[in-house]
Amino acid sequence: MTLLLEMKNITKKYGDFTANHNINFDVRKGEIHALVGENGAGKTTLMRMLYGMEEPTSGSIMINGKEVHFHDPSEAIRQGIGMVHQHFMLFPSFTLAENIVIGGEPKRSGLFDRKAAADKVNELGQMYGMPVDPWRKAGDCPLGVQQRTEILKVLYQGADVIILDEPTGVLTPSEVKELLQSIKRLAAQGKSFILITHKLHEVMEAADRITVLRDGVITGHMESNTTDEEQISRLMVGRDLIPMSRVANEPGASVMHVQNVTLAGAKGAKPLLDNVTLTVRQGEIVGIAGISGNGQSELLQVISGLVQPDSGIVELNGKDVTGDSVRAIREQGMAHIPEDRYMWGASREATVLDNGLMGHQHQYKKGGLIQSHKLRKVVSGWVERFAIKTGSLDTQAQFLSGGNLQKLIAAREFAQNKPFLIAAEPTRGVDVGAMETIHGELLAKCKAGDGILLVSSELTEILKLSDRVLVMYEGAIAGELSAAEATEEQISLLMAGGKRQL
Amino acid sequence: MTRLKRNLFALLQPIIAVIIGLLAGAIAIVLLGDSVIDTYAEMWNGAFGSFYFLTNTLTRATPIILTGLGVALAFRAGFFNMGSTGQMVLGGLAAAITALYLPGPGWMVLVVSLVVGMAIGGLWSLFAGYMDAKFGINLLISTLLLNYIASLFAGYMVAFPLKDQSGSAAMAQTPMIDKSIWLPKLFSGMSLHAGFILAIVAAIALYIFIQKSVSGYEIRMLGNNPFFAAYGGVKRGRMMVVAMLTSGALAGLAGAGEVLGTQHRYLDGALASADYGWSGIMATLLASSNPLGTAVAGILLAALQTGAMGVERNTNVPLEVASVIQAVLTLFVSARFGYAFLKRRKEKK
């Protein structure tokens, strides 16, 4: 097979920080080459250089034996490299055809020939076995169709090498299967793929070759049929993953309970929450697994009071709190580590101190004024205990790294000592040390008799911490597994919409 | 940056902006063929040159500071309340009506008139807030439109039912308010009245409220990130009521203060044409919605305006040079918002 693409001795530095060190990476014609690694390993950085969004500090890129330099994405596109981003770059109000042909619009007497565009799209769809409706608005389409549109877009632009960045994060299991099949078909037709992912079973299913990155260097490079998931994950993490077994407490009374909660979706669409019933008891951690987008966010919003359910009951500490305000629910006994720290969990312009006050601000009220002495002492305590790297308590939150901000938010919610805690993606973007700290706190809180609802897209986290695992699929609870029964296979099956195998 | 440094910077910004504005004014003066030094000397004299002029400046600053404070609070909460002119007009009118027709001892009527002015201004502002919360009607535009409606309404009231029939009937104004209900002057023979004290007290009170109180905290966070605020239990509806009501009340107080302290009657267009409301908004923008900075900026803007009158009296340069300076000032401030952002981005990289 011919070498289509070669990245030789690529190094990328941001100031003192080395994101990629001496990377050698190549792609043959018609192959699917997986690039795997944990968050922050350097995969996206490497691809951004290939796609023209960054320039390497040193090293060279060769296409068909000729050296190339990309200053912006349009140059990369011209050389046949197409990128399908993790967050789609579509125009929601434009049709699928318009989205696909943009930049190379067919014209007729000076005007945009939309009919010709639609024909071309149908043609492409047929040729590559990925048909789409050219006249549908992109915003109305499910994510799987949107992704297909993104792929058709790069094919239309003449891509021979297609980079897919974490393509399956937002897809349903059936959409994932379709995607992998399409990729294999296209590879057979001579297109090459670089598949960036951390989902190992997908890698084993579709990839021809695998390159493993860890902390900016290549730790492994092999043909897929010579290896297995265990070996790859060892190369990714650098150590063997220890299967956790935790000592379960005797769970007590119900701390939080939702009964038959339903939340309607947009007109004609599936409900966002479909008759959800679940209980969290004192002294237990209930984990909710499931690919994000299956109702987890909506469930948390209903429980925390940000959204009213259309029907059903929410109980906290034995009291019916359905329809109560966020403040009332928090005061009744709930703390909440939100899934998106910048949107929900903090204010960028506010100081560390100000950020630390939110959610329990009325506990620091004396005569209407804030007891700042008391607050300072408390927040300083968090900074020390959780090793939060910040200049001072008066530094603005935007100057903290994501991981440190997450630690601050976690510390804040733990410190409120509420009997019920929602922990949504509590260690997203956080380094290993901080992850251990937060996990330790979660277990300690549980041992002390409080109840925790853990929502995470990291299965290892769910398996490590949960007493019971619930799986959400399309707005409903697809199944429940005890800690003993919960294995990756069982959970994956439920996540895929399958039925529990007894 | 430490808190002290940040506060100092907030107070320094209006001064820097004024310097930039003066530069622009200098250009205008040069284009007119006049001497910059002479003109600015007259401007300084006109604003601060004698005790008389100084008190004039502070008198003029009073409604600017008050409306500015109101807008500062609203902006802090994330509400673009542009209606200070209308709120001030209706507040002034209400105060005049109360002062003219409420029986009772002078000091009591005075206090009630001020309160009524605040209440009406607050309600007019809250009305816009309500329309935004309930019907999704864009606050910025609705408050702007309500300005015109308020001014026209007040104009009608004073041209027909409430018109002063005595004396030259040419002016659309209410009769003069009884002397016992006037806001006391601070110095005999000078125009400065107790309203100025109210303005300073309000500035300090608002600063404490925003920085030190829990409600002030909730308002600040709401303005920074409404999602974060909602997550933390802040009730947007309640905060909006507080912010809009207070904001309007301060503007209403500005109007009432002018009516009871300076003009002693409601005169059609007097409040609107002096552009106190717009100057107040400018003062807030200059000071990044910091109450203490707003007070300083309000005095600076008033000084510009009274100084310009001095310029008009003693040179060939028209007093409108102040408008140019003020406008460039504000533009600089809006650009500074972007500059600060650029600086931050460079730091991060």
Added chain:
Amino acid sequence: MDQLFDVSLFNSMLRIVTPILLAALGGAICARVGLFNVGLEGLVLVGAFSAILGNHLLGNVWLAILFAIVCVMLFSLIFAYISINLRANVIVVGISMNFLAAGLTTFCLRAIFDVKGAYYDKNMMGLPKWDIPVIKDIPVLGGIVSGHSPLVYLAFFAAILMQIYLFKTVSGFRLRAAGENPVAAQSLGIPVRRIQYGAVLMSGVLCGLAGAQLSLGQVTMFTEGMTAGRGFIALVATMLGQSNPIGVVASSLLFGFMDAFSIRLQGFALPAQFTQMLPYIVTLVAMFFFKDRSYLKDAQRANGSSR
């Protein structure tokens, strides 16, 4: 004038709607590239003043219009630079532009013409009235449509042109893309910044024409603050019309009609102040019909996800 609705009412409507329509089209094209232009009021004011100034300096109404266009385009460059390059808060910049326009026009009125409040030159040539052959003889319709200043016809023509541009051409398509998702557009090689500048300049041209119609269209006169909130009404027309040129025509006609109607009502023993209130009240009521959750969108954009 003893009748409430007659041909001359609708004739006035078309004349009065023109500055609103032109400004609203300017607002629409700015909105389409993602810039909420609150400064329309100031841009039109500058246009009105420079039209009078141009006429005074050049002695020719057509050159005056050109002069006005150039002046407003230059003025709008300030808005463009501060909003686009310096990434300042678009609303604060817009408000500042309005202040600047008011201050500059007032100052120049004093400095150049040495008058306060208003400038009127009875010898100045205003915009001509064009009688359109054939149409002017049609009963009713002729009275309404014929006999307007050329800018009136230009306004409607501009709306049609803009509609074709935005929805039929490739360039207009890419302009909409730049506004809808600038990051995606930029990654495709679409020059978002350049397009945004172009849109702002275009709005400058349109507001210049709007101002010219205001100060030269009926009585050749400039009054301080003569835009009287029309720039904000135009903004509402833009929003009501969903930044779609034909929609903007419809919403502008509504407001223009209200404006004309309120003037007509003055002849009917209703106090002037109440009839003058009418356009503003109608605008408020019209806003009732579209919900604005933009503060949430802005917050989302500003505080977006941690990914």
